Amino acid sequence: MNKYIKINKEFTDGEIIDAANYIKNGNVVVFPTETVYGIGVNAFCADAVKKIFEAKGRPQDNPLIVHISNLDMLQSVTCMEKITDIEWKLINAFFPGPFTLILPKNDKIPYEVTANLETVGIRMPTNIVANRLIELSGVPIAAPSANISGKPSGTKIEDIYVELKDKVDYIIDYGDSDIGIESTVAKVINGKVCILRPGKITKEDIETVVGNCIVEYDDKLFSNQNKNNKVESPGMKYKHYAPSTKCVLVYSENEEKMINKIHDVINEYRNDNVCVIGFNEHKCFFKTDLVEYINLGSKLNLLEISKNIFTALRKVDKLKPSICIVEGVKKEGIGISIMNRLIRAVSHNYIEI
Ligand code: TXA
Ligand code: MG
Numbered sequence: 641m642n643k644y645i646k647i648n649k650e651f652t653d654g655e656i657i658d659a660a661n662y663i664k665n666g667n668v669v670v671f672p673t674e675t676v677y678g679i680g681v682n683a684f685c686a687d688a689v690k691k692i693f694e695a696k697g698r699p700q701d702n703p704l705i706v707h708i709s710n711l712d713m714l715q716s717v718t719c720m721e722k723i724t725d726i727e728w729k730l731i732n733a734f735f736p737g738p739f740t741l742i743l744p745k746n747d748k749i750p751y752e753v754t755a756n757l758e759t760v761g762i763r764m765p766t767n768i769v770a771n772r773l774i775e776l777s778g779v780p781i782a783a784p785s786a787n788i789s790g791k792p793s794g795t796k797i798e799d800i801y802v803e804l805k806d807k808v809d810y811i812i813d814y815g816d817s818d819i820g821i822e823s824t825v826a827k828v829i830n831g832k833v834c835i836l837r838p839g840k841i842t843k844e845d846i847e848t849v850v851g852n853c854i855v856e857y858d859d860k861l862f863s864n865q866n867k868n869n870k871v872e873s874p875g876m877k878y879k880h881y882a883p884s885t886k887c888v889l890v891y892s893e894n895e896e897k898m899i900n901k902i903h904d905v906i907n908e909y910r911n912d913n914v915c916v917i918g919f920n921e922h923k924c925f926f927k928t929d930l931v932e933y934i935n936l937g938s939k940l941n942l943l944e945i946s947k948n949i950f951t952a953l954r955k956v957d958k959l960k961p962s963i964c965i966v967e968g969v970k971k972e973g974i975g976i977s978i979m980n981r982l983i984r985a986v987s988h989n990y991i992e993i
Pocket of ligand 1: 673675676677678679702703704705740742754757759760761763783784785786821822823824825836837
């Protein structure tokens with residue numbers, strides 16, 4: 641890595657102009673967004689885009705999201721005349737925000753960005769650093785999450801630094817990511833809005849905007865484990881967010897049952913080190929020397945939980961237990977996105993009782 645800067649909320653353009661020039665000139669820059677950190681390059685530069693796939697060890701068929709800073713930029717990345725009324729409604733409602741819309745690509749976006757698809761994922765971040773970086777570099781930024789492929793997305797600079805410092809040219813440190821899980825990815829297919837990856841913008845949020853247009857989310861459709869099957873969202877078929885440690889996710893609507901089940905698993909591993917990732921309110925149930933407890937935050941605050949999820953998963957590998965047991969949440973609202981990430985993190989090793 642060549643350069644690292646730390647900035648705070650009062651940053652000036654002068655502090656990030658150097659990083660913006662790095663982007664413009666085809667280099668790889670880690671930068672903050674409101675969801676997770678991105679590892680970005682000039683979206684018009686195919687050679688720079690290839691560097692991202694190399695740095696992350698990313699499968700070639702997994703397309704990148706292109707980040708823009710204002711709606712005028714849409715014409716430089718998409719085929720504007722093909723954007724439908726429903727798509728405009730979504731753009732007007734959720735740009736800027738933690739929302740990615742799959743749109744028809746134009747000729748300026750190289751196929752390296754879209755993994756040979758005719759569509760491109762577009763997002764306009766609200767994070768002011770991301771926004772200024774795009775403006776100052778004068779180009780859209782193609783960026784996946786800042787992590788080695790398959791690992792939890794980067795939300796804390798300390799983790800990103802260790803993982804990517806030798807693979808990127810520049811790191812902009814702006815503190816922990818606010819939301820903590822990646823954007824909602826949506827695509828309009830035959831007039832229906834399909835959620836390819838759930839995120840902070842929920843099905844209900846989308847329904848309020850598109851009215852009677854059916855919004856679909858079917859986890860099974862998009863998480864096909866068979867690598868040869870065509871899936872709408874290529875990124876969802878791969879092993880993802882997974883610590884190296886063996887993990888199991890436990891959920892029951894009945895909390896007592898959930899806690900008892902976790903104790904059963906702890907007992908199975910009673911001669912080993914065990915780690916539990918759970919809610920603040922449940923820490924007291926697992927107070928023994930044999931259990932390391934990683935606090936996800938209050939069970940009443942799903943936004944706090946989503947913010948802490950990836951950092952918690954990374955902590956597990958630092959503690960190196962024989963097993964990590966994770967408490968689940970109800971699949972409702974943003975709980976759907978939390979469970980979507982957790983189920984992948986535990987490689988589908990999921991007990992629901
Ligand atoms: O919040 C986010 O979305 C972060 C920040 C950095 O913006 N980015 C992110 O990128 O999570 P990544 O590459 O980790 O995930 C992008 C997801 C993948 O599942 C990918 O398959 C899907 O979006 N995707 C991208 N372009 C697509 C396309 N044209 N069609 C279908 N899915 C697409
Ligand atoms: Mg990712």
